[in-house]
Amino acid sequence: MRPLLELLSDARRRVLIHRRAIAAVCAGLAVWIALHTLTAEPPAGELVVTAAHDLTSGSTLGADDLTRTRFRPGSTPDGSFGSPERLVGRTLLAPLTRGSPLTARQVLGRSALAGYPDDVAIGLRIPDEDAAALLDPGDRVDLVASDPQGERPTETLVHDAVVLALPEPDPDAVRLGSEGAGRLVLFAVPKVGIEHVAAMGSSHFLTVIWNR
Structure with missing residues (x-):
């Protein structure tokens, strides 16, 4: 029968070997996730015109007042706009905070x-x-x-x-x-x-x- 001390030493060695293997697998997985995130295509969705900054009611919309934000599929507000050109020169009927989508009910037709x-x-x-x-x-x-x-x-x-x-x-x-x-x-x-x-x-x- 092998001495108890030798058995414990072998067991410790096996644990260390497995720990290194698991650590190597985790490191490789982390690298793969990072590379996948960097190279992944942008999430699907629809670009919607939103306020580039806080806007007051009654203001005439200019190109610098508007930007486009990607919304998740199914979350696009009713009556929203996809092109800023359709809104330039129109009058805002309600105050908006930065990032809020513009809809047909919020502008003078x-x-x-x-x-x-x-x-x-x-x-x-x-x-x-x-x-x-x-x-x-x-x-x-x-x-x-x-x-x-x-x-x-x-x-x-x-x-x-x-x-x-x-x-x-x-x-x-x-x-x-x-x-x-x-x-x-x-x-x-x-x-x-x-x-x-x-x-x-x-x-x-x-x-x-x-x-x-």
Whole structure:
């Protein structure tokens, strides 16, 4: 019978041999996984247009506002866009955070001005939020500007402006006090004199008067 010490030594030797073999197999497997990860094809899915950075409601979308993100199969939002070109120049109706997908419900459609060939869309803030809350898309109103300092007479900026949309306010901007006073409303107004309307809208108190 072999001495007990010799048997224990043989057993220890076998364990060490197997341990080295297992370690070698694990190392090889780790290398294979790393190489497979580096050379693997990108996961299948669909590229969807998303916000390149935080966007505020009422903003006009530019190419630098948009990017594309790959979504897993079956997770693409309804009404999403695959091409940024389809969104450039359109107006955002709701605030978006970076990486959020844009959908058809969140932008003003190109057909919104189809019935107003001589008009353009402009976003103006109505300080009286209670009055603005009574507006509905399709309403026709006069826009009256009043000088908050009382130094200039009241002026009717636009007759028969058409309400196109009421973008959703940005809750984060409202909480931080950076959203601006009043409610943002998108109107269709004549192209002629649009610069004056924009300037007065940013410096004067605007009131809406329903005319029909």
